[in-house]
Amino acid sequence: MAQNNQGYGMQPPQQTMGREPQVHPQHQQQMTTVVVNQPGVMTNPLLVGHVHGTREWTTGLCDCCSDVGNSFYVFCCYCCAISSIAARLGENCCTTCCVPAAEIGIRTRIRTLGAIRGDMCHDCIIIACCTLCAACQETRELNAMGL
Numbered sequence: 001m002a003q004n005n006q007g008y009g010m011q012p013p014q015q016t017m018g019r020e021p022q023v024h025p026q027h028q029q030q031m032t033t034v035v036v037n038q039p040g041v042m043t044n045p046l047l048v049g050h051v052h053g054t055r056e057w058t059t060g061l062c063d064c065c066s067d068v069g070n071s072f073y074v075f076c077c078y079c080c081a082i083s084s085i086a087a088r089l090g091e092n093c094c095t096t097c098c099v100p101a102a103e104i105g106i107r108t109r110i111r112t113l114g115a116i117r118g119d120m121c122h123d124c125i126i127i128a129c130c131t132l133c134a135a136c137q138e139t140r141e142l143n144a145m146g147l
Contacts, residue, residue, distance in 0.1 A: 053117035058144040
């Protein structure tokens with residue numbers, strides 16, 4: 001009596017007749033290539049934004065009437081308004097009282113945080129000539145930025 005090499009309950013090997021056996025989709029491996037950095041693009045991780053800014057102010061310098069409540073607050077109590085702006089930027093609220101020309105620094109900081117085009121020379125001229133309108137514009141910009 002010849003012994004059967006196939007064990008009880010085992011299935012005989014499948015015959016493929018020249019075809020590759022079908023692989024279930026769950027058992028197939030997929031290769032994915034992810035491009036992390038575009039070739040040729042040099043980035044500096046220490047640089048926050050573009051040097052010259054990428055956008056303009058959301059409102060104009062003389063758009064004081066677009067926010068009457070803010071304008072009234074700035075025109076009636078400029079010291080309180082500029083101290084509030086400084087505090088919203090993370091500065092000490094006494095900065096504007098203790099630091100000469102702090103308003104120029106505040107305007108420049110808002111431009112830098114918001115990637116707004118401009119330079120310190122224009123900031124200085126605007127603060128010197130249109131101090132109240134500049135404070136109104138800065139408040140509106142901080143509101144638009146969510147700060």
